[in-house]
Amino acid sequence: MIDTSVTICGVTMKNPVTVASGTFGSGIEYDEFTDVSRLGAVTTKGVALTPWQGNPTPRIAETSSGMMNAVGLQNPGIEEFLKTDIAFLKTKDTRIIVNVCGHSEEEYVGVVERLQDEPVDLLEINVSCPNVKEGGIAFGVDPKALEHITAEVKKKAKQPIIMKLSPNVTDIAEMARAAVAGGADALSLINTLTGMKIDIHRRNFAVANRTGGVSGPAIKPIAVRMVYQVCHAVDVPVIGMGGISNWEDAIEFIMAGATAVSVGTANFRNPFATAEIIQGIEGFMKEQGIRSLDEIRKCL
Secondary structure, three states: OOEOOEEEOOEEEOOOEEEOOOOOOOOHHHOOOOOHHHOOEEEOOOEOOOOEOOOOOOOEEEEOOEEEEOOOOOEOOHHHHHHHHHHHHOOOOOEEEEEEOOOOHHHHHHHHHHOOOOOOOEEEEEOOOEOHHHOOOEHHHOHHHHHHHHHHHHHHOOOOEEEEOOOOOOOHHHHHHHHHHOOOOEEEEOOOEEEEOEEOOOOEEOOOOOEEEEEOHHHHHHHHHHHHHHHOOOOOOEEEEOOOOOHHHHHHHHHHOOOEEEEOOHHHHOOOHHHHHHHHHHHHHHHHOOOEHHHOOOOO
16 A cells, blocks of 8 residues: 655645646646646745736747746736635645745735635745845845745744745755745745747847746756755755656655655646656556655655
């Protein structure tokens, strides 16, 4: 008998698979392709205190073994989000992780306060957003800023908080320690790597924003390395992500130390990816005689 369940900060997921924010909406558009209730959790698209229009188009470009996006966290704002996304997810048998974004400390805290009494299991704080009060530098690339925003969010959050770490730093372990020092209950990583693509035929940038976040299979080795480093630097649960396309990739992240995994870019190519990964993990456990994922987690 196998047990695929995992527990993050007291929240038990039936299996370790969730989705990367921004790649699955809140499951509404995928409902006709896959059973959303099959997922261990749904991580929603990023939500801010007020509606964000996002960046100008074009905002997405294909890259070698992946994609690049500069959507800019377009979202309808917290009030509309609660009416549509949370209302939908409440009808599904899955855990709910809300991704929170903001341009200032006050914006992050405002969303967190609004979610205090909502049926949400965990909060994932996207610290790759630009800090408008500090010249646009992302909260997640400065350890002091990261520790501070974590502490401020933690003061108001009723749910456990997961700090989503940016890979665009010199020392990912230092950033992990800063987030934990600020009170993070868990961590998720990696967010996208900053990249650029030029359309040589148009003699212009492939996305209007010039740069964008690179994701997909090409970044997986970097993501596995960073998850491994973080899992050996801090003692909190980690959700690993970055280029997961199949169940073998998911198992690799778990062996590196991740408690759970998020599937992102693969959802665009294959809307059945999450279901196939869950099934593959179950098959691997049966084949290998693994009763619980604890037996292989952080086995290196």
